[in-house]
Amino acid sequence: MTHMPLASPARPSLRHDDLPSPAYVVLGMVRLGARSGYEIKQAVELSIRFFWTISQAQIYPSLELLERKRLVRGRSDPRGRRPRRLYTITGEGERALREWLTAAEPIPFELRDIGLVKLFFADALDRDEAVTLLALVKRRSRERVGTLKSIEAAAEEAAREGNVHPLLTLRMGIAFHQAMVDVSEEFEQRLGREGDD
Amino acid sequence: MTHMPLASPARPSLRHDDLPSPAYVVLGMVRLGARSGYEIKQAVELSIRFFWTISQAQIYPSLELLERKRLVRGRSDPRGRRPRRLYTITGEGERALREWLTAAEPIPFELRDIGLVKLFFADALDRDEAVTLLALVKRRSRERVGTLKSIEAAAEEAAREGNVHPLLTLRMGIAFHQAMVDVSEEFEQRLGREGDD
DNA sequence: TTCTCCATGTAAGTAGTTACATGATTGG
DNA sequence: CCAATCATGTAACTACTTACATGGAGAA
Numbered sequence: 001m002t003h004m005p006l007a008s009p010a011r012p013s014l015r016h017d018d019l020p021s022p023a024y025v026v027l028g029m030v031r032l033g034a035r036s037g038y039e040i041k042q043a044v045e046l047s048i049r050f051f052w053t054i055s056q057a058q059i060y061p062s063l064e065l066l067e068r069k070r071l072v073r074g075r076s077d078p079r080g081r082r083p084r085r086l087y088t089i090t091g092e093g094e095r096a097l098r099e100w101l102t103a104a105e106p107i108p109f110e111l112r113d114i115g116l117v118k119l120f121f122a123d124a125l126d127r128d129e130a131v132t133l134l135a136l137v138k139r140r141s142r143e144r145v146g147t148l149k150s151i152e153a154a155a156e157e158a159a160r161e162g163n164v165h166p167l168l169t170l171r172m173g174i175a176f177h178q179a180m181v182d183v184s185e186e187f188e189q190r191l192g193r194e195g196d197d
Numbered sequence: 198m199t200h201m202p203l204a205s206p207a208r209p210s211l212r213h214d215d216l217p218s219p220a221y222v223v224l225g226m227v228r229l230g231a232r233s234g235y236e237i238k239q240a241v242e243l244s245i246r247f248f249w250t251i252s253q254a255q256i257y258p259s260l261e262l263l264e265r266k267r268l269v270r271g272r273s274d275p276r277g278r279r280p281r282r283l284y285t286i287t288g289e290g291e292r293a294l295r296e297w298l299t300a301a302e303p304i305p306f307e308l309r310d311i312g313l314v315k316l317f318f319a320d321a322l323d324r325d326e327a328v329t330l331l332a333l334v335k336r337r338s339r340e341r342v343g344t345l346k347s348i349e350a351a352a353e354e355a356a357r358e359g360n361v362h363p364l365l366t367l368r369m370g371i372a373f374h375q376a377m378v379d380v381s382e383e384f385e386q387r388l389g390r391e392g393d394d
Numbered sequence: 395t396t397c398t399c400c401a402t403g404t405a406a407g408t409a410g411t412t413a414c415a416t417g418a419t420t421g422g
Numbered sequence: 423c424c425a426a427t428c429a430t431g432t433a434a435c436t437a438c439t440t441a442c443a444t445g446g447a448g449a450a
Contacts, residue, residue, distance in 0.1 A: 020409085021311055028318040038429045051313040055411060060431065080418050084429060094321070101319060102326050107312040107337060114218055115304040116248040116369065121225040122298060122362040124291070129299050130362070140304060164391075165319040165327070168384050172313065175380045176373035183372045187365050194361075217437085235401045252439060257403065277446050281401060 019065065022054050024100050026062040027093055030072050035086040037063055047166060050148070050173050063087060071096050115140065131191055138184035141177040148174045216262065219251050221297050223259040224290055227269050232283040234260060244363060247345070247370050260284060268293050312337065328388055335381035338374040345371045 019027075025048070026040055034040040037059045044054050063085070066072045071093035074085045089097075115137045122130040148170055155167040216224075222245070223237055231237040234256045241251050260282070263269045268290035271282045286294075312334045319327040345367055352364040 021314075022409090025314060028314075028321070031318075031321060036429070037431095048314055048317050051308045051310045053309075056430085057412085057432080058410070078418095079429075082417050082429065083431090084418095097318070097321055098326075101315050101322055101330060107315065107333065109312060109337060109341065110309045111248045112250075112307045112309065113248045115306060116366050117218075117222060117225075117245055118298050118304070119362055119369075120245050120366045121228075121294065122365075123360045124225070124228060124294055125298055129295075133298060134365075136304065140306060144306065163320045164384075164387070165316055168319075168331075168380070169313050169317045171384075172316075172377050172380045175376035179372035179376040180369050183365070183369045187361075187368075190361070219437090233401070234403095238401095253402085254404080254440085255438070276401075279401065279445050280403090 018100075019069075019096075020062075022058050023062040023065055024097065025052060025054055026059055027066055027071055027089065027097050030066075030087050031089045031094065031097060035088070036084060048169070050144075051169070066093070069096075127191060127194070131188065134184055134187060134191070138181055138188075141180040141184070144177045145174055145181065148177070215297075216266075216293075217259075219255050220259040220262055221294065222249060222251055223256055224263055224268055224286065224294050227263075227284050228286045228291065228294060232285070233281060245366070247341075248366070263290070266293075324388060324391070328385065331381055331384060331388070335378055335385075338377040338381070341374045342371055342378065345374070 025044070029040045029043045032043065034043040037056070040059050040063075041054070041056050044052070063072065063074065067074050067087070069092075070090055072087045073090050074087045077084050077086050118133060119137060122133055125133065152167075152170060152174075155170045159167040222241070226237045226240045229240065231240040234253070237256055237260075238251070238253050241249070260269065260271065264271050264284070266289075267287055269284045270287050271284045274281050274283050315330060316334060319330055322330065349364075349367060349371075352367045356364040
């Protein structure tokens with residue numbers, strides 16, 4: 001095993017007044033009209049969940065942080081004895097979001113896929129077991145392509161109204177899962193041929 | 198914001214005698230010939246780092262766990278007063294690895310990409326700022342395609358010697374980054390056209 | 395001798411999770 | 423009145439990270 005230094009720390013430390021990524025995600029969703037922690041969670045599940053998730057337990061502390069920094073303004077609107085807080089983005093918040101979006105820092109691409117790890121090690125398997133595993137990975141991507149395509153019409157509608165970027169990210173999701181399906185099929189043939197000798 | 202229940206817990210709890218994923222990664226690398234914690238780390242950096250990472254601090258506890266479960270056997274081989282332990286996989290270890298690779302459990306696909314998140318929110322930007330951001334994401338994938346292609350010859354060589362699956366995962370990496378480049382270019386045109394009105 | 399690589403180990407911290415508790419409102 | 427949905431908050435935990443300490447071996 002030869003050596004090959006690599007690096008750039010996975011999570012570079014935050015600069016001056018930067019926020020942690022989840023806070024920017026929350027800020028972005030407030031900008032798009034999500035008013036409460038609950039609505040933010042729903043919005044994430046409906047839109048970016050294919051490349052970013054956030055748990056409810058992270059959202060409320062993020063909102064507090066954003067409010068302390070005056071990037072959002074919250075007002076209390078309780079339901080009976082249950083507290084409820086509704087938020088809107090401030091001018092400063094808009095500015096902070098745009099600054100984050102245009103920051104020159106490198107953007108790490110972080111994929112953590114146990115499916116690809118399994119495929120990588122699949123030479124430890126018999127041919128037919130490996131074929132089954134590959135079929136599983138392929139099906140997973142094909143299903144994902146289906147789910148994403150079912151949202152496409154809504155994203156196209158949004159694009160016509162000026163929000164093109166959700167459609168862009170959706171198309172990227174479709175494209176790269178389709179790419180994984182294609183490579184799977186190519187290799188299914190190859191594994192089939194090699195089984196013939 | 199309408200509701201849409203989703204779910205499946207991100208990290209389903211481990212069954213009976215399953216190991217955490219990092220331990221299987223370590224086990225797989227020992228099987229491929231990495232003998233020490235250090236070599237395992239090198240092997241990960243040289244091969245699966247594009248879809249899985251593992252920090253050195255995780256490796257040693259994983260090796261201890263694997264040894265306690267008799268999935269690997271370690272022998273001490275110190276250098277001077279510095280301890281060193283070399284590991285080999287056991288028959289039981291081979292079996293556990295194959296069992297994991299063939300397990301019927303669903304394989305979650307977890308992508309966490311701040312680049313796609315930024316693109317999703319990019320309607321908050323002016324057209325030329327959005328174009329710059331898209332160019333950044335495109336460049337990142339194009340560079341990744343380049344890096345991966347530079348490894349391709351080595352993977353093809355390994356494939357000829359019977360290890361086809363590293364080539365498979367490499368091709369998947371190339372394909373889906375290429376897909377992201379393609380979609381980027383398609384949208385660059387679209388954004389350009391819309392700027393003309 | 396100084397640098398880089400081989401090699402292990404641990405302390406302290408961060409980021410994130412699940413699970414649970416609470417309770418109001420709406421629709422069947 | 424019961425179930426589902428809207429809505430918030432927190433405690434306990436897991437996974438994982440960075441940073442540092444240690445030290446041998448070989449090369450320049």
